[in-house]
Amino acid sequence: xxxxxxxxxxxxxxxxxxxxxxxxxxxxxxxxxxxxxxxxxxxxxxxxxxxxxxxxxxxxxxxxxxxxxxxxxxxxxxxxxxxxxxxxxxxxxxxxxxxxxxxxxxxxxxxxxxxxxxxxxxxxxxxxxxxxxxxxxxxxxxxxxxxxxxxxxxxxxxxxxxxxxxxxxxxxxxxxxxxxxxxxxxxxxxxxxxxxxxxxxxxxxxxxxxxxxxxxxxxxxxxxxxxxx
Amino acid sequence: xxxxxxxxxxxxxxxxxxxxxxxxxxxxxxxxxxxxxxxxxxxxxxxxxxxxxxxxxxxxxxxxxxxxxxxxxxxxxxxxxxxxxxxxxxxxxxxxxxxxxxxxxxxxxxxxxxxxxxxxxxxxxxxxxxxxxxxxxxxxxxxxxxxxxxxxxxxxxxxxxxxxxxxxxxxxxxxxxxxxxxxxxxxxxxxxxxxxxxxxxxxxxxxxxxxxxxxxxxxxxxxxxxxxxxxxxxxxxxxxxxxxxxxxxxxxxxxxxxxxxxxxxxxxxxxxxxxxxxxxxxxxxxxxxxxxxxxxxxxxxxxxxxxxxxxxxxxxxxxxxxxxxxxxxxxxxxxxxxxxxxxxxxxxxxxxxxxxxxxxxxxxxxxxxxxxxxxxxxxxxxxxxxxxxxxxxxxxxxxxxxxxxxxxxxxxxxxxxxxxxxxxxxxxxxxxxxxxxxxxxxxxxxxxxxxxxxxxxxxxxxxxxxxxxxxxxxxxxxxxxxxxxxxxxxxxxxxxxxxxxxxxxxxxxxxxxxxxxxxxxxxxxxxxxxxxxxxxxxxxxxxxxxxxxxxxxxxxxxxxxxxxxxxxxxxxxxxxxxxxxxxxxxxxxxxxxxxxxxxxxxxxxxxxxxxxxxxxxxxxxxxxxxxxxxxxxxxxxxxxxxxxxxxxxxxxxxxxxxxxxxxxxxxxxxxxxxxxxxxxxxxxxxxxxxxxxxxxxx
Numbered sequence: 001x002x003x004x005x006x007x008x009x010x011x012x013x014x015x016x017x018x019x020x021x022x023x024x025x026x027x028x029x030x031x032x033x034x035x036x037x038x039x040x041x042x043x044x045x046x047x048x049x050x051x052x053x054x055x056x057x058x059x060x061x062x063x064x065x066x067x068x069x070x071x072x073x074x075x076x077x078x079x080x081x082x083x084x085x086x087x088x089x090x091x092x093x094x095x096x097x098x099x100x101x102x103x104x105x106x107x108x109x110x111x112x113x114x115x116x117x118x119x120x121x122x123x124x125x126x127x128x129x130x131x132x133x134x135x136x137x138x139x140x141x142x143x144x145x146x147x148x149x150x151x152x153x154x155x156x157x158x159x160x161x162x163x164x165x166x167x168x169x170x171x172x173x174x175x176x177x178x179x180x181x182x183x184x185x186x187x188x189x190x191x192x193x194x195x196x197x198x199x200x201x202x203x204x205x206x207x208x209x210x211x212x213x214x215x216x217x218x219x220x221x222x223x224x225x226x227x228x229x
Numbered sequence: 230x231x232x233x234x235x236x237x238x239x240x241x242x243x244x245x246x247x248x249x250x251x252x253x254x255x256x257x258x259x260x261x262x263x264x265x266x267x268x269x270x271x272x273x274x275x276x277x278x279x280x281x282x283x284x285x286x287x288x289x290x291x292x293x294x295x296x297x298x299x300x301x302x303x304x305x306x307x308x309x310x311x312x313x314x315x316x317x318x319x320x321x322x323x324x325x326x327x328x329x330x331x332x333x334x335x336x337x338x339x340x341x342x343x344x345x346x347x348x349x350x351x352x353x354x355x356x357x358x359x360x361x362x363x364x365x366x367x368x369x370x371x372x373x374x375x376x377x378x379x380x381x382x383x384x385x386x387x388x389x390x391x392x393x394x395x396x397x398x399x400x401x402x403x404x405x406x407x408x409x410x411x412x413x414x415x416x417x418x419x420x421x422x423x424x425x426x427x428x429x430x431x432x433x434x435x436x437x438x439x440x441x442x443x444x445x446x447x448x449x450x451x452x453x454x455x456x457x458x459x460x461x462x463x464x465x466x467x468x469x470x471x472x473x474x475x476x477x478x479x480x481x482x483x484x485x486x487x488x489x490x491x492x493x494x495x496x497x498x499x500x501x502x503x504x505x506x507x508x509x510x511x512x513x514x515x516x517x518x519x520x521x522x523x524x525x526x527x528x529x530x531x532x533x534x535x536x537x538x539x540x541x542x543x544x545x546x547x548x549x550x551x552x553x554x555x556x557x558x559x560x561x562x563x564x565x566x567x568x569x570x571x572x573x574x575x576x577x578x579x580x581x582x583x584x585x586x587x588x589x590x591x592x593x594x595x596x597x598x599x600x601x602x603x604x605x606x607x608x609x610x611x612x613x614x615x616x617x618x619x620x621x622x623x624x625x626x627x628x629x630x631x632x633x634x635x636x637x638x639x640x641x642x643x644x645x646x647x648x649x650x651x652x653x654x655x656x657x658x659x660x661x662x663x664x665x666x667x668x669x670x671x672x673x674x675x676x677x678x679x680x681x682x683x684x685x686x687x688x689x690x691x692x693x694x695x696x697x698x699x700x701x702x703x704x705x706x707x708x709x710x711x712x713x714x715x716x717x718x719x720x721x722x723x724x725x726x727x728x729x730x731x732x733x734x735x736x737x738x739x740x741x742x743x744x745x746x747x748x749x750x751x752x753x754x755x756x757x758x759x760x761x762x763x764x765x766x767x768x769x770x771x772x773x774x775x776x777x778x779x780x781x782x783x784x785x786x787x788x789x790x791x792x793x794x795x796x797x798x799x800x801x802x803x804x805x806x807x808x809x810x811x812x813x814x815x816x817x818x819x820x821x822x823x824x825x826x827x828x829x830x831x832x833x834x835x836x837x838x839x840x841x842x843x844x845x846x847x848x849x850x851x852x853x854x855x856x857x858x859x860x861x862x863x864x865x866x867x868x869x870x871x872x873x874x875x876x877x878x879x880x881x882x883x884x885x886x887x888x889x890x891x892x893x894x895x896x897x898x899x900x901x902x903x904x905x906x907x908x909x910x911x912x913x914x915x916x917x918x919x920x921x922x923x924x925x926x927x
Binding site for chain 1 (some may be wrong): 340379381382383384450494495496497498499501503505507535537539540550568595596602604616618621631632633634637912
């Protein structure tokens with residue numbers, strides 16, 4: 001006997017676990033994404049070879065090797081066919097950010113169809129910014145602050161990192177404009193965070209993993225990184 | 230060294246022939262080369278063992294993925310660094326390599342380093358690692374957690390957990406899933422009750438099997454132990470290994486996968502109100518901790534483990550710590566230390582895991598005496614137990630854990646090893662654990678010695694070689710948190726006992742009465758006064774919640790001291806609340822209707838008769854005469870000697886079961902018409918006479 005809630009053992013490319021409905025929706029959303037990609041022949045983009053539409057997404061950055069690759073569950077090709085909230089669940093360094101987005105409901109509040117770009121701080125980034133007590137306090141008692149913090153990591157539209165670099169700035173959903181500059185192999189955002197694995201794709205979305213937390217909240221981590229049991 | 234001896238012979242032969250060229254023969258091991266490398270497979274890890282090299286500073290363990298033809302499919306990587314301070318048997322170095330996809334095939338080599346100088350690698354060994362447990366085509370065994378099916382990319386979700394445990398329940402006669410309660414956000418708090426061939430039917434029947442309890446996930450952002458618990462539950466439910474069936478035939482295993490389901494879902498340390506639940510096990514302000522403590526009351530586990538993860542990168546693989554609070558009875562502290570240092574350190578040295586004391590290695594001011602922490606709460610409830618930490622990062626030992634899923638696998642499979650060792654320890658040392666528990670309960674009920682409100686026993690460094698460079702921090706009690714003269718009982722007013730409280734979720738808290746009931750303490754009510762005597766098993770915990778000196782207390786109870794001490798001759802009629810300590814009473818004692826008698830270190834020569842009394846609590850006392858207790862509210866007789874018949878009849882006024890434990894009765898024992906039925910806390914009585922009806926098994 002198997003239990004129904006378990007994800008598929010062998011992830012299927014470009015198809016979610018819920019069959020035809022998801023496929024239909026995916027195809028509908030995939031088209032504008034591909035059109036957008038086709039229009040962005042930025043010289044800074046690492047690959048200018050007109051990749052076929054079905055080419056596997058190739059996130060780039062120093063952290064990518066530590067994340068599921070190849071045919072591992074949660075690999076980038078599989079995630080490209082997942083809704084963004086599901087895709088975020090598959091990226092094992094985003095447990096803090098993913099739970100916060102889910103708890104706060106920020107993602108579900110986004111207007112449908114516009115697409116989204118997620119600047120996703122890694123778990124290490126959160127641990128280096130907020131003390132465990134402070135983070136629990138934000139998660140349980142300060143939903144408004146939390147939502148503002150999370151909106152500082154979301155941009156309307158699905159943008160490859162090269163597009164953001166070309167534009168030079170991006171405005172996050174909290175209304176703040178951050179600079180986006182190429183710094184060698186990675187990209188720097190808001191003079192604070194660097195991409196560590198950029199250009200994950202999800203349905204009508206891009207996910208760029210970054211190594212620092214953006215937004216207005218003060219750092220409270222004390223450097224010890226842990227509390228007693 | 231076994232392989233070096235023929236090599237030396239061969240070299241000396243060659244020297245005689247061609248002294249100048251002397252090429253090292255292909256099979257010759259240079260003296261600094263690691264030899265006799267072996268790889269032993271277990272669930273989720275591989276134990277590498279080798280002959281030590283004289284003068285080695287440390288060893289590097291290299292792993293290379295290979296295919297079926299032994300051709301490398303990836304780069305060789307240093308995955309482990311072994312240092313001498315990590316295990317207590319340094320003459321037989323071992324390293325538990327984990328953090329790979331179980332079932333894959335690898336080649337390993339090990340080399341010594343002298344200072345920073347790398348010596349030659351050993352000959353390689355190649356092996357296919359053990360795939361996730363359970364035949365994929367056998368019903369039950371084929372179940373997998375969400376964590377396993379996603380190759381550790383995702384933790385098992387709440388709904389996955391419920392489906393998985395329900396499937397185990399449905400497919401295995403050995404497992405019963407019970408709901409202990411609900412979280413603040415109404416998630417079920419489940420417990421798997423596992424026994425062979427079936428688990429005992431009721432909590433009381435389970436308690437009679439001296440069960441063990443594993444609390445898998447209290448901090449929502451420390452999920453590694455929980456995944457191990459879910460995997461182990463499948464093994465216990467379906468394995469035909471004689472070891473497993475033997476374990477389950479001798480005890481009941483209680484697994485609580487997730488008491489903090491809300492925190493797990495949100496990946497927060499605390500529950501949905503932000504409360505750190507591992508600072509609440511004594512106060513039980515939250516429904517999650519209340520569920521666990523009520524379970525401890527009803528199922529009476531005799532041993533426990535509490536799973537965590539630890540962010541200190543200098544720590545060992547598996548930091549552990551016993552209940553240190555100084556009010557914990559010495560036998561429980563000693564037994565817990567024996568489990569950790571006697572068993573886990575020794576077995577860790579065999580398997581290659583670095584078990585060590587929590588709080589060592591510059592761990593900071595951690596691992597202290599807060600009774601709000603489950604480790605200490607359980608110790609104060611006479612449960613042999615340990616904290617278990619899984620070091621979050623690869624740390625000093627495992628330099629290649631940047632890959633998140635591999636890091637998660639190492640943590641979970643090291644926890645799985647620990648939990649299995651815990652069951653083995655309980656199986657082998659059950660008699661000692663039960664003896665420690667009996668002695669502890671009798672010591673506590675005797676209510677002797679000072680009370681400490683905060684302060685720990687020292688954890689001396691394990692005799693060299695010890696697994697860690699420094700012992701955990703000292704935590705001596707400050708003078709103002711010591712009470713040298715313990716009271717007999719605490720008296721609470723009705724308001725203190727029954728008034729609504731505001732310290733729970735949403736500003737609504739359960740009453741002190743409800744919390745005392747959840748802890749399972751005996752209470753004697755006389756009029757509007759509620760007495761909590763200290764001559765009961767949780768004597769070390771009661772003052773921490775009810776004394777004005779308590780650091781994290783529920784209320785300021787009034788200390789009640791003994792009114793009856795020394796020698797007294799003639800008949801005694803007890804009225805009101807009477808406490809006898811170190812008294813000798815020559816004459817019959819009658820406890821009047823609505824009155825209560827509490828004794829410690831007291832001898833009564835004459836009959837002891839109570840009818841319609843509020844309560845009788847005897848501990849560490851001698852009655853030279855018959856004892857007859859009828860229609861009385863609260864009853865506890867622990868570690869008494871009674872020369873005469875004992876009759877407990879028609880006691881239906883109390884809300885909790887009469888206790889008769891560790892007592893010697895020279896005469897018949899009759900129990901009829903009591904509700905609830907008397908029990909013995911798992912400490913058998915010695916009765917020199919017939920036992921009837923309700924007390925037949927006591």
